[in-house]
Amino acid sequence: MKKKVLALLLVGAMMIGSLSGCGKESTSDNSASSDNTADVTEAAGDEQVTITLLNKYPEEGYVEYFEGAIADFEKANPNIKIKMENVSDAAMKDKLSVLASGGDMPDIYFSWSGEYLKKFVRAEKAIDLTSYLQADPDWANGFLPAFLNESTFDDKTYAIPYRSSVLYMVYNKKVFADNGLETPTTWDEFLTVCDTLKTNGITPISFGDSENWYTAWWVGQLNSMLVDPETLSVDYNPATGSFTDPRYEKAVQYFLDLNSNGYLGENVNSKDYYQVREEFSAGLSGMILDATSQFSFYSDALGEDYGYFKIPTIEGAEGNAAAVTGGSEVYAVSSSCKHPDEAVAFLKFMTMKEQAIKQTTESGLPNAVIGGITEATSDATTVAAYVTAEEYTNIASWLDTAVDASVANAYMVSLQEGLDSKSASEIMADVQKAAAEVAKNYK
Amino acid sequence: MESRNKKTVFLYLAPAIIISVIFLYLPIIINLFESFYSWGALSPKKSFVGLDNYVRMFKDKVFLVAVKNNLLFVIGSVTCQIGISLIIASVLEAKFMRKTQRFFQTVYFIPSLLMATVVGITFKMIYSPSLGIVNPMLKSLGVDTSHIDLLGNASSATLSIVGMSQWQYIGYTVILFLVAIQNISEDLYEAASIDGASPLKKFLYITLPQLKDTILINTIITVTGSIREYDEVFVTTNGGPGSSTETLATYLYKAGFKNDQMGYASAIAFFIFIITFLIGLLQMRSYHMEDNN
Numbered sequence A: 001m002k003k004k005v006l007a008l009l010l011v012g013a014m015m016i017g018s019l020s021g022c023g024k025e026s027t028s029d030n031s032a033s034s035d036n037t038a039d040v041t042e043a044a045g046d047e048q049v050t051i052t053l054l055n056k057y058p059e060e061g062y063v064e065y066f067e068g069a070i071a072d073f074e075k076a077n078p079n080i081k082i083k084m085e086n087v088s089d090a091a092m093k094d095k096l097s098v099l100a101s102g103g104d105m106p107d108i109y110f111s112w113s114g115e116y117l118k119k120f121v122r123a124e125k126a127i128d129l130t131s132y133l134q135a136d137p138d139w140a141n142g143f144l145p146a147f148l149n150e151s152t153f154d155d156k157t158y159a160i161p162y163r164s165s166v167l168y169m170v171y172n173k174k175v176f177a178d179n180g181l182e183t184p185t186t187w188d189e190f191l192t193v194c195d196t197l198k199t200n201g202i203t204p205i206s207f208g209d210s211e212n213w214y215t216a217w218w219v220g221q222l223n224s225m226l227v228d229p230e231t232l233s234v235d236y237n238p239a240t241g242s243f244t245d246p247r248y249e250k251a252v253q254y255f256l257d258l259n260s261n262g263y264l265g266e267n268v269n270s271k272d273y274y275q276v277r278e279e280f281s282a283g284l285s286g287m288i289l290d291a292t293s294q295f296s297f298y299s300d301a302l303g304e305d306y307g308y309f310k311i312p313t314i315e316g317a318e319g320n321a322a323a324v325t326g327g328s329e330v331y332a333v334s335s336s337c338k339h340p341d342e343a344v345a346f347l348k349f350m351t352m353k354e355q356a357i358k359q360t361t362e363s364g365l366p367n368a369v370i371g372g373i374t375e376a377t378s379d380a381t382t383v384a385a386y387v388t389a390e391e392y393t394n395i396a397s398w399l400d401t402a403v404d405a406s407v408a409n410a411y412m413v414s415l416q417e418g419l420d421s422k423s424a425s426e427i428m429a430d431v432q433k434a435a436a437e438v439a440k441n442y443k
Numbered sequence B: 001m002e003s004r005n006k007k008t009v010f011l012y013l014a015p016a017i018i019i020s021v022i023f024l025y026l027p028i029i030i031n032l033f034e035s036f037y038s039w040g041a042l043s044p045k046k047s048f049v050g051l052d053n054y055v056r057m058f059k060d061k062v063f064l065v066a067v068k069n070n071l072l073f074v075i076g077s078v079t080c081q082i083g084i085s086l087i088i089a090s091v092l093e094a095k096f097m098r099k100t101q102r103f104f105q106t107v108y109f110i111p112s113l114l115m116a117t118v119v120g121i122t123f124k125m126i127y128s129p130s131l132g133i134v135n136p137m138l139k140s141l142g143v144d145t146s147h148i149d150l151l152g153n154a155s156s157a158t159l160s161i162v163g164m165s166q167w168q169y170i171g172y173t174v175i176l177f178l179v180a181i182q183n184i185s186e187d188l189y190e191a192a193s194i195d196g197a198s199p200l201k202k203f204l205y206i207t208l209p210q211l212k213d214t215i216l217i218n219t220i221i222t223v224t225g226s227i228r229e230y231d232e233v234f235v236t237t238n239g240g241p242g243s244s245t246e247t248l249a250t251y252l253y254k255a256g257f258k259n260d261q262m263g264y265a266s267a268i269a270f271f272i273f274i275i276t277f278l279i280g281l282l283q284m285r286s287y288h289m290e291d292n293n
Helices: A002-020 A034-043 A063-076 A089-102 A115-122 A130-135 A145-149 A173-178 A187-199 A214-226 A229-236 A246-260 A273-281 A292-305 A340-351 A353-363 A380-389 A405-418 A424-442 B002-034 B052-059 B061-093 B101-113 B116-127 B134-140 B154-182 B186-194 B199-210 B212-227 B231-236 B248-258 B262-292
Strands: A049-055 A080-086 A108-112 A159-172 A203-206 A285-291 A306-309 A323-333 A394-396
Touching: A049 A089, A049 A340, A063 A080, A063 A340, A063 A353, A080 A340, A089 A108, A089 B248, A108 A115, A108 A340, A115 A323, A145 A159, A145 A394, A159 A173, A159 A292, A159 A340, A159 A353, A159 A380, A173 A285, A173 A292, A173 A306, A187 A203, A187 A285, A203 A273, A214 A229, A214 A246, A214 A285, A214 A323, A214 A394, A214 A405, A246 A405, A246 A424, A273 A285, A273 A292, A285 A292, A292 A306, A292 A380, A306 A380, A323 A340, A340 A353, A405 A424, A405 B248, B002 B262, B052 B061, B052 B262, B061 B101, B061 B154, B061 B212, B061 B248, B101 B154, B116 B154, B116 B231, B154 B212, B154 B231, B186 B199, B199 B212, B212 B262, B248 B262
Parallel strands: A049 A080, A049 A108, A203 A285, A323 A394
Antiparallel strands: A108 A323, A159 A285, A159 A306, A159 A323
């Protein structure tokens, strides 16, 4: 008899153990609307609250900063605990899709601004943070407007930017001086620079596409230069995108020409970004397309020897000349978060000017606040790049996060083939097919 | 007492049954249902499309490329990991190799202990035209290497990964075959020697028939492994350039988690399931055949 009881107990224990993983947390009390937030705060005053955070910086040098900041926040707010999970850049998109389909979103999650964030907004996975921002004008007005605008749709702000990035051409000052070159401002001058470097036996532009996202930076930028903003916003919207405008093909052709003229170096499809930026840092090439968020790498590698210039403009192009590819990384609060006030309190702590400057100083990640990039936080070139960025009125999101994922994928896969032999019109045919497929789902 | 026993038996079996139903059979059935819908984790709606996903699958060029690549993996793996490793194993077992057998055994076996990521990154470097050693070696043999970029050219990328995979796993099957060969009774070989059989004849008429089971099992392991091929492709080319090295598993993953087309991904998953299931059936049938004999 005893044995039987024991057996029953064991079986029971095993079953409970095996089933507990399937249970979903109850989300019945998640809809704390903004009008009763005051009560919630009071009620939560001495209650211990745990907020989960999905972050994107597991690498050494970054993770220490975030852990330190969380410790500081917890010290100041003893009733709130932040549980951080860090996932690498490449794994983030997959992780977020998996989480979104599983339904168990972390309280605060990382996202890219623009269309990428919009997907979560449409799926009602992010809460509207406008009321929190309005309640604290100091906080709301501290951000560089272009970056906060990137997370605002129909006058509602859904996420808080903490890292900003703007795309520039980075060049090696020494290589340019040795070859008697000046930084170009127009596309024709740019091609002349490339040609001179090639003739002198130096790879003009470091480029590697084995991971296939790097083309999205180039073509996204060329799209925003060649296509007028109205057409762009129609095509970048998954419900209405068709990409049939001939200027998209022209943008792809501009990029493919760089490759066929040999300006991007050899064997681009078997080199990746990390390899080519080392090549650039070793002085093996003249230029590389990169974002301000990566400038600290070049400052470490080349010191004063690296410079930047605005991506050369194309004469007669119909796009917005003051548009540059860039964007911010943001934190959104999940609609299933049970303690939105505490979550927002943490976001406010992380993005107020004092902490934002600390972020840039300690981790090198450029913040998104006005006057946040100074000689004290970054090297002179980065500071200058941010001053230049103030001339830009419009930020064009990274192509791979600006359009629907399968359209972006069609772009990147076909462009990789384009670097081999595929033509611009064939590439756009693939993109148009993917866009039509996506638009069908919205009808 | 009898019925009590039955209950106890059932109680002991229950956890295993419940776990396999929840985590194995139920997902397969759910997956089949999901494949009849067009939906994504973040897409606005979920609509019933019937067999559309399957129709689309067989018209999809990338899917057909993936099937072709999986077949290349199957052919390459069976040739090398069954054919060549069987030859290596019997050479190692030959009398004149006995002394050095352990050494070669270890040398062949070590690669299969490495992680796919380590091997992938190493081979990415070996194959690289700018950093690697393959191109300089070919060049010293007088080959024009200006257009050779093993992983960067669509025409050579898949075969390069297949080759890398053989380098890694050939030693594993060599060991399995060696053990099996050592279990064959020496008497058979002695009897054959007395009858004046040549080494080749001994291999064909003693070793091969005696190894039938091992060959069958190894073939099934390599074939199903080739159909599930994911990690090596993911680390080296991630399906590129373009989609030339895509396999069923990498394409399934991209369709689901990159393109957010979960319905289509479910259809691909079910296709993979059917194929591996058929191979599994084949395996069970051949076991039965053994029993009957």
